[in-house]
Amino acid sequence: MLTFDRIAATGTDRIAVEITTLVIAGWAGRDEEAVRHHIEELAAIGVPPPSSVPVYYRAAAANLTQAPVLEVLGPDSSGEVEPVIVSLADGLWLGLGSDHTDRKAEAAGIALSKQLCGKPVGTTLWRFEEVEAHWDALEIRATATIDGVATIYQQGLLSALRHPRDLMARSPALPAGSLMFCGTLGAIGGIRPSSHFAMELRDPVLGRTLRHDYGITILPVVS
Template identity: 70%
Template sequence: MLTFDCLSLGGGETRSALMHDLVIAGWAGRDEAGIRHHIEELAAIGVPPPSSVPVFYRVAAANLTQADALVVLGPDSSGEVEPVIVSLDDGLWLGLGSDHTDRKAETVGIALSKQLCGKPVGRMLWRLDEVEDHWDSLVMRAHAVIGGERVVYQEGPLSALRTPADLLARRPGGPALPPGWAMFGGTLGAIGGIRPATRFEMELDDPVLGRVMRHAYSIVELPVVA
């Protein structure tokens, strides 16, 4: 059960929703150069290329979390800021999340790695139909605290990613996303390369409607015991 602050042009309300299905769209870049960049940065840490582009990974919805801290095993995981489409009883909403992934496990199997880490999501949602006409103007960014220093980790417009309508049309099962489903919609290349952090901060900026949604979490690392 997640809690969302649902904001529309007509007002806002706080709602609870039981999420029971989660899909993560991988290699969802709109241009081939961006896709190649992300494949290459993952290849640099030993991750094999995808079987298709885009590709849709099913993940347990229980992995979704709104906690302030994410507990991971070992030093080999990192976050990825992504737009998140959330389906509620009254339609589709846009949120923000992090496809936090164990990079060491990713070299063994991407689907496996997607399942091993919690997937942080923010509390704020915007009605999707209120931003679809200016989707390309939305700007997504992430900051990370690495070695005690807060740095810009990812930044760019959503014009770099496929639109929700495009991804939903390609999703196995058809374009309709039933209530209780969430879909992560792709990420941007990491500035300076993929690397772990002790804190991950993300935001989605809508310059057309003059609003910003934000979410952040700390990473708590458990020791690896043989």
């Protein structure tokens, strides 16, 4: 069960939700030429291309976590800040999450790497309808603590990503109890592991911000 504080124009509440379907939208950038170029770059180093663009990876809903610390196996994983859409009985809600991924496993298979790490999600949601019209103005940012220094790791406007309506029109159905990660921005300075990952989703139109953070504990790889 996940617990969310929901903020809407009509009021706020707190609910406990059982998420039964987890979908991770990949290759969700709006600039299709840039996406194709990145696919070719990765193919050159052995990462297989996606079967479609965008592509919808499935992972176990049990991977979702709101714990303050994420345990990972080995030093080769990293976070990715993403907007998330949560489908509930009373409609769609917008939240914040990290598609934390094992990068070593990613070279063997992206779908496999998505399953190997927990997926942290924030504890606050906004009603999607209240931000839908100004989606492109929303700003997302991640700060990663690397070698003891908090560094801006990702930052940009959601105009760089496909609109959720576009993603949902192409995706499998998202019945109540579904959660979809909606894509991410490039890492500033390259993909790197960190000991702490902090995320923000800022709405300059309504003057509010979603925040979430988590620590990362590395478990030893024993052969």
